[in-house]
Amino acid sequence: MKLIxxxxxxxxxxxxxxxxxxxxxxxxxVTEVKGFGRQKGHTELYRGAEYVVDFLPKAKIEVAxxxxxxxxxxxxxxxxxxxxxxxxxxxxxxxxxxxIRIRTGETGDEAL
Amino acid sequence: MKSLISTFMLFxxxxxxxxxxxxxxxxxxxxxxxxxxxxxxxxxxEASAVVATSAEAAPAVVPSANKGDTAWMIVxxxxxxxxxxxxxxxxxxxxxxxxxxxSVLMQVFVIFSLTAVLWAIFGYSVAFTEGSAFxxxxxxxxxxxxxxxxxxxxxxxxxxxxxxxxxxxxxxxxAITPALIVGAFAERVKFSAVLLFTVIWxxxxxxxxxxxxxxxxxxxxxxDAAAAEKAGATAGFLFQKGALxxxxxxxxxxxxxxxxxxxxxxxxxxxxxKKESLAPHSVTMTMVGASLLWVGWFGxxxxxxxxxxxxxxxxxxxxxxxxAAATLGWVFAEWLLRGxxxxxxxxSGAVAGLVAITPACGWAGPAGSILLGLVAGVVCFWSVTxxxxxxxxxxxxxxxxxxxxGGILGALGTAVVAxxxxxxxxxxxxxxxxxxxxxxIGQLISQSWGVIVAIIWSGIVSYLAYKFVDIVxxxxxxxEVEREGLDVSSHGETAYHL
Numbered sequence: 001m002k003l004i005x006x007x008x009x010x011x012x013x014x015x016x017x018x019x020x021x022x023x024x025x026x027x028x029x030v031t032e033v034k035g036f037g038r039q040k041g042h043t044e045l046y047r048g049a050e051y052v053v054d055f056l057p058k059a060k061i062e063v064a065x066x067x068x069x070x071x072x073x074x075x076x077x078x079x080x081x082x083x084x085x086x087x088x089x090x091x092x093x094x095x096x097x098x099x100i101r102i103r104t105g106e107t108g109d110e111a112l
Numbered sequence: 113m114k115s116l117i118s119t120f121m122l123f124x125x126x127x128x129x130x131x132x133x134x135x136x137x138x139x140x141x142x143x144x145x146x147x148x149x150x151x152x153x154x155x156x157x158e159a160s161a162v163v164a165t166s167a168e169a170a171p172a173v174v175p176s177a178n179k180g181d182t183a184w185m186i187v188x189x190x191x192x193x194x195x196x197x198x199x200x201x202x203x204x205x206x207x208x209x210x211x212x213x214x215s216v217l218m219q220v221f222v223i224f225s226l227t228a229v230l231w232a233i234f235g236y237s238v239a240f241t242e243g244s245a246f247x248x249x250x251x252x253x254x255x256x257x258x259x260x261x262x263x264x265x266x267x268x269x270x271x272x273x274x275x276x277x278x279x280x281x282x283x284x285x286x287a288i289t290p291a292l293i294v295g296a297f298a299e300r301v302k303f304s305a306v307l308l309f310t311v312i313w314x315x316x317x318x319x320x321x322x323x324x325x326x327x328x329x330x331x332x333x334x335x336d337a338a339a340a341e342k343a344g345a346t347a348g349f350l351f352q353k354g355a356l357x358x359x360x361x362x363x364x365x366x367x368x369x370x371x372x373x374x375x376x377x378x379x380x381x382x383x384x385x386k387k388e389s390l391a392p393h394s395v396t397m398t399m400v401g402a403s404l405l406w407v408g409w410f411g412x413x414x415x416x417x418x419x420x421x422x423x424x425x426x427x428x429x430x431x432x433x434x435x436a437a438a439t440l441g442w443v444f445a446e447w448l449l450r451g452x453x454x455x456x457x458x459x460s461g462a463v464a465g466l467v468a469i470t471p472a473c474g475w476a477g478p479a480g481s482i483l484l485g486l487v488a489g490v491v492c493f494w495s496v497t498x499x500x501x502x503x504x505x506x507x508x509x510x511x512x513x514x515x516x517x518g519g520i521l522g523a524l525g526t527a528v529v530a531x532x533x534x535x536x537x538x539x540x541x542x543x544x545x546x547x548x549x550x551x552x553i554g555q556l557i558s559q560s561w562g563v564i565v566a567i568i569w570s571g572i573v574s575y576l577a578y579k580f581v582d583i584v585x586x587x588x589x590x591x592e593v594e595r596e597g598l599d600v601s602s603h604g605e606t607a608y609h610l
């Protein structure tokens with residue numbers, strides 16, 4: 001099992017969710033986050049006081065998938081979240097030791 | 113806490129004694145005159161040839177309040193309350209960081225309440241009864257002697273409004289003024305320090321300035337040149353100098369702006385000034401607040417006419433146009449010089465225009481108001497962006513940059529836009545019952561008197577008041593408290609649970 005963590009542009013969130021749904025992924029966790037990467041921040045000006053906003057808002061999507069579906073899930077997220085412009089975000093894939101469905105006690109692939 | 117309360121009580125007592133000492137208790141006789149803010153009167157000192165006193169002889173009717181004027185004054189008073197709470201509170205609140213939102217709302221809310229009570233106890237009496245040229249007397253402490261039948265003069269002979277509504281109307285002015293000051297040292301001041309400062313400053317800066325600018329015997333006293341001279345001698349110091357201040361440019365805005373400047377210099381900069389982001393937490397709130405200020409300002413300016421008549425309508429138009437023109441002035445200046453027209457700029461521009469037209473609104477014409485508004489928008493934009501950063505003081509919400517600078521500009525600009533040659537109304541002569549001859553230079557000198565006296569008086573009183581408060585309870589919160597935010601540390605609550 002793998003945990004896919006994708007940080008994407010907030011307005012691409014719905015596209016990513018739809019793409020994952022089409023693959024049959026039955027659940028994701030979404031968090032509103034801020035961060036910086038190659039995309040530069042912007043400046044805000046309030047009555048002449050200039051503030052540089054370094055951290056830009058992004059959406060973080062966490063989704064757990066079986067090993068064999070990892071590649072197509074990553075490809076689907078990548079395609080759905082892409083605008084081709086700087087700041088599209090990143091996808092991290094990490095190994096997942098165990099998954100437990102709390103209600104039934106199922107574990108592993110069964111729990112996904 | 114106990115010691116805090118006793119400090120307050122002690123101080124309130126001291127302030128009474130202070131005023132009493134400053135005031136020779138000569139004004140024993142209560143004249144039934146009614147205090148009034150107004151257009152100072154130019155009295156023609158040439159022979160009273162034109163004066164037809166006989167025409168003045170009023171028929172033997174018991175004077176009573178005009179119902180239409182009374183209704184308008186009740187509405188106007190409510191509008192000014194709306195300016196303060198929630199208008200000013202939200203305007204300022206939106207500009208601080210979220211962790212200090214409630215502290216600003218609380219300061220404005222409690223200053224309003226505190227000042228309202230002080231106004232009834234001694235404020236009204238000291239500002240609006242006859243005394244010296246600088247302070248009134250104590251005849252109306254606790255509003256003594258005022259009944260539903262008591263009348264206050266307006267600007268027309270033989271036209272009155274109930275004194276109670278006049279008291280309430282003027283109360284709202286005295287309440288917004290100290291509330292304006294908190295913008296200068298927001299996000300770092302002790303709540304108790306704000307309250308103690310308010311008591312002192314209200315007593316020794318607001319009340320004398322209100323008396324100096326607005327106290328006069330009322331138009332009925334100006335029957336002929338001799339009577340006018342006699343009545344004029346009882347008026348406030350700046351009234352006698354001929355300084356025009358229709359709705360409080362000097363008394364409210366310059367007064368508060370200078371107190372703010374002195375305050376932010378004495379209390380020091382916020383931690384992180386020019387290093388960390390001190391950006392407004394909600395320009396939306398600020399826009400809502402500025403809009404409420406704009407609406408409420410019709411009560412402030414138009415209500416200052418005390419009558420619902422044609423001049424009130426002119427004041428209304430002037431107020432509207434100046435605010436609109438100043439919004440355009442600020443926004444376009446910002447757009448040209450800084451690249452983007454901002455909502456905060458629009459809101460600030462409107463307020464700057466309202467400040468500038470305040471002293472002038474009863475004498476300007478519509479075109480003059482547009483001109484004054486445009487200039488105010490641009491000048492105040494310059495003052496909060498260039499001037500402030502050059503001088504390096506941290507006037508958090510630009511109490512001085514907008515109210516001080518805008519107030520001075522408006523006070524001096526009044527001399528220009530009041531000129532009949534530029535579409536203004538000129539100044540009414542209550543002796544000849546006509547518009548007096550107008551000298552722009554002469555009026556500019558009178559206006560300068562008002563500006564200079566207000567700057568010096570407010571500057572000195574503010575300095576001493578801050579010094580005293582600093583010694584007694586300290587002006588500023590400790591560093592950890594400032595970092596944590598004043599809401600949690602001073603008020604035990606949080607503005608937003610999101």
